[in-house]
Amino acid sequence: MSIAHEETILIVDFGSQVTQLIARRVREAGVYSEIAPFNSAEEAFHRLKPKGVILSGSPAGVPEEGSPRAPDVIFESGLPILGICYGQQVMTHQLGGTVESGDGGEFGGEFGRAIIEISEECVLFDGLWKVGEQHQVWMSHGDKVTEFAPGFRIVATTEGAPFALIADDERRYYGTQFHPEVVHTPAGGKMIANFVRHVCGCAGDWTMAEYKDAKIAEIRAQVGDKKVICGLSGGVDSSVAAILIHEAIGDQLTCVFVDHGLLRMNEREQVETLFRDHYNIPLVVVDAEERFMAGLAGQTDPEKKRKFIGGEFIEVFDEESAGVGGADFLAQGTLYPDVIESVSFTGGPSVTIKSHHNVGGLPERMNMKLVEPLRELFKDEV
Structure with missing residues (x-):
């Protein structure tokens, strides 16, 4: 038995060690959040009736056979989605883009602090970052997006990730290759708050x-x-x-x-x-x-x-x-x-x-x- 909240963000867990931090950042923004594993996320989606969905990171790789996927109902719902690291990659893959292993190709993996350059405006940057600025973020990925799905545009890049942050404003889909939930991305908490407040339309009055x-x-x-x-x-x-x-x-x-x-x-x-x-x-x-x-x-x-x-x-x-x-x-x-x-x-x-x-x-x-x-x-x- 759990409390019914008018405004809830569902976090789909693909196994990241820092998924709890995503839930914390959402709650710090005054919005209730719950975590559900990917293989029971559809049940949680129907039970919670969320205002938006966040897809977590994962130690798995999208190109690996049998790696986890997000339930189709999430993409069919018309709700806003934020994909983080693996979440960005799996969203890209399921919507028709391309994700490649970090073993080869022009761009390798990134682990640790990285510098992101803002190339276009984005609602996630409201009150934070402006076009042309550079900021510190935290990366932890081997695989990478090499071709984004139809409808997306690139809004930020790093040396090792040409698709560091992508956006489909019409469908309200956003994907970050870096981890905004960790303290090593100093503005990350506010970015998540922008997603749940400005994109999902949550009032942020959960107390x-x-x-x-x-x-x-x-x-x-x-x-x-x-x-x-x-x-x-x-x-x-x-x-x-x-x-x-x-x-x-x-x-x-x-x-x-x-x-x-x-x-x-x-x-x-x-x-x-x-x-x-x-x-x-x-x-x-x-x-x-x-x-x-x-x-x-x-x-x-x-x-x-x-x-x-x-x-x-x-x-x-x-x-x-x-x-x-x-x-x-x-x-x-x-x-x-x-x-x-x-x-x-x-x-x-x-x-x-x-x-x-x-x-x-x-x-x-x-x-x-x-x-x-x-x-x-x-x-x-x-």
Whole structure:
């Protein structure tokens, strides 16, 4: 279950390590964004009804057999599209242009800082760059566009990329060979803001206050009159989740703090004082040091430790749910990066960085449904 936003930008992920940064830049422009892997992007497109689409970079090469493609529905929709690096190349290929491997030809790949020269005006440059100027950007590509698709024009070049930025203003399609989402392209964030605000027509008024109100309504609709237990660690994420859920459903929520023997000094006492005395939220403290230490004894593999910890937490929460009259829901402080980094989107392009115990460590059998009010947020947004 996710919040419906009037203005959303869909980011199609082809496996770039910096796709999250694209989402961050869009949200910094005051517009909600979600990431979907290319192989489930069509479903996300219909669900989100976005105002525009951004195609991410990728470690793959467009000329490679079996390399990922964007769903045709995106090009058939008439919506604005911004292709970044691989996104530019795959858009060019799918619309009738030519992409060649960086192994040969006149232009090779570029990796690192590059200087871009502005050759024509473009809406993405509004308030930023003027014709004839040169600016720093960040490149990371081996393949390159050698012939752009019909309808496009070149608006910027670099020494190694004659099609550094291309534009089809009539269809509102734009492609950058460089990465505007990274800090090494100093004006890149504003360029993405120009795309979502000026090209896609988004108002840019998405705020955390709006998110909070919508999420409280969503929690109430999801939970109804049922009971929820929240796995409280004492950290920012689970604490904010607990307070948000309590605001939504009051004493239908019980927080469970598990003392697993790996806490910081006085952490247990601080959590008890904060939630019982300050927030007045029902709290159960479970002394589970022995069972956790026994399960971790002799284990040196970090991933296996995370899997064990996640599974053991669920066992404790299942047991404690009986003590509150049978909770139907388990609440967690899962964040958007936890989801992205823990799973490869069920066969999607993103490489697993590590399993987060809230996501990758959950057992297949679980007696409670999940309530995760922060699942769509980045850390600083929490």
